[in-house]
Amino acid sequence: MSVCDLAPGYIRAIAPYQPGKPTSELARELGLDEAGIVKLASNENPLGVSPKAARALRALLDGLARYPDGNGFELKQALSRRFGVGLDCIVLGNGSNDVLELAARAFLAPGLSAVYAQHAFAVYPLAVQAIGARGIVVPARDFGHDLAAMAAAVQPDTRIVFIANPNNPTGTFVSGAELEKFIAALPRDVLVVLDEAYTEYLRPDFRYDSISWLGKYPNLVITRTFSKVYGLAGLRVGYALAARDVADLMNRVRQPFNVNSLSLAAAAAALEDEDFVRESYELNCRGMDQIVSGLARLGLGHIPSYGNFVTFAVPGAAGVFQKLLRQGVIVRPIAGYGMPDHLRVSIGLESENARFLEALRQALG
Numbered sequence: 001m002s003v004c005d006l007a008p009g010y011i012r013a014i015a016p017y018q019p020g021k022p023t024s025e026l027a028r029e030l031g032l033d034e035a036g037i038v039k040l041a042s043n044e045n046p047l048g049v050s051p052k053a054a055r056a057l058r059a060l061l062d063g064l065a066r067y068p069d070g071n072g073f074e075l076k077q078a079l080s081r082r083f084g085v086g087l088d089c090i091v092l093g094n095g096s097n098d099v100l101e102l103a104a105r106a107f108l109a110p111g112l113s114a115v116y117a118q119h120a121f122a123v124y125p126l127a128v129q130a131i132g133a134r135g136i137v138v139p140a141r142d143f144g145h146d147l148a149a150m151a152a153a154v155q156p157d158t159r160i161v162f163i164a165n166p167n168n169p170t171g172t173f174v175s176g177a178e179l180e181k182f183i184a185a186l187p188r189d190v191l192v193v194l195d196e197a198y199t200e201y202l203r204p205d206f207r208y209d210s211i212s213w214l215g216k217y218p219n220l221v222i223t224r225t226f227s228k229v230y231g232l233a234g235l236r237v238g239y240a241l242a243a244r245d246v247a248d249l250m251n252r253v254r255q256p257f258n259v260n261s262l263s264l265a266a267a268a269a270a271l272e273d274e275d276f277v278r279e280s281y282e283l284n285c286r287g288m289d290q291i292v293s294g295l296a297r298l299g300l301g302h303i304p305s306y307g308n309f310v311t312f313a314v315p316g317a318a319g320v321f322q323k324l325l326r327q328g329v330i331v332r333p334i335a336g337y338g339m340p341d342h343l344r345v346s347i348g349l350e351s352e353n354a355r356f357l358e359a360l361r362q363a364l365g
């Protein structure tokens, strides 16, 4: 018997997360020029890093011999000013992925359960399984969250409900009003982890002020990230906003230096770069229109998306994915999300979107 056989069964049962294929890997595999590859697989910001963040990063290189500020004081101050929440209501993470895991680690254990939707973000089942807690998967409605069914699925042993709004990979959205009604009706001893990774991409008429709910619902945790509209996916930094005692428990289970110095400084600078955020938002609106109308011209249906990506149905999705790769275009297969007949494409620059649509036309040939 090996030591691995003795690892808990719930660990051995975890299906590893499948990331988008890196451009360097595709270049290696197919002998392509990496510079010519278009990666639209991981919902990254096609504009790159905010100039303000880049400046902050360059200024920091000489200080890297020192440990980071384990409390992330400056970034927390910037977040506190922006959102009007106390410093002690903020939890910083190595990506919001880390923060999602902190919530699971602080509030779940074997014998407890968490509720999330079919086709919801893959990190929820991963975080729950790693604890040995039970995941309760609620069937989706029109690919999105069925909030009534999720409320009904909550058990006496349920401690967390995960909701991504908008959701990845489906791009679906529930309104602020529906969401607040759901949270208000939930028992206060069940945490709602509201994952708003794409909230900055919402068009103005869909925006809602979840942060104002924190005062009313002590069981609400809002998570956000610098990986998407702020353009810092490679640095890994995200945060949670929650009631003080909830944030305190989450902070106790994090690594003392879970966010590195570069990430802290770049995130604080990116938060202030409102021009970059606006530019990224506007580029995404135009790119979404470009891709959605291009898909329609190819006769392909899509799921209306509120994020910086769109999921479309295509016959022989796995084969189409491969044909796109051979043309140097990386999108995301989502069979692992129970959607083997769909592919997800991130919104890129206008030229990248055009490359994708042309490659797709050829692949469908």
Ligand SMILES: *Cc1c(COP(=O)(O)O)cnc(C)c1O
Pocket (backbone or CB within 6 Å): 043, 094, 095, 096, 097, 098, 121, 164, 167, 168, 195, 197, 224, 225, 226, 227, 228, 233, 236, 237, 238
């Ligand atoms: C991209 C994404 C995140 C952010 O992940 P990071 O760890 O912050 O890079 C979180 N939730 C959802 C639903 C996402 O799609």
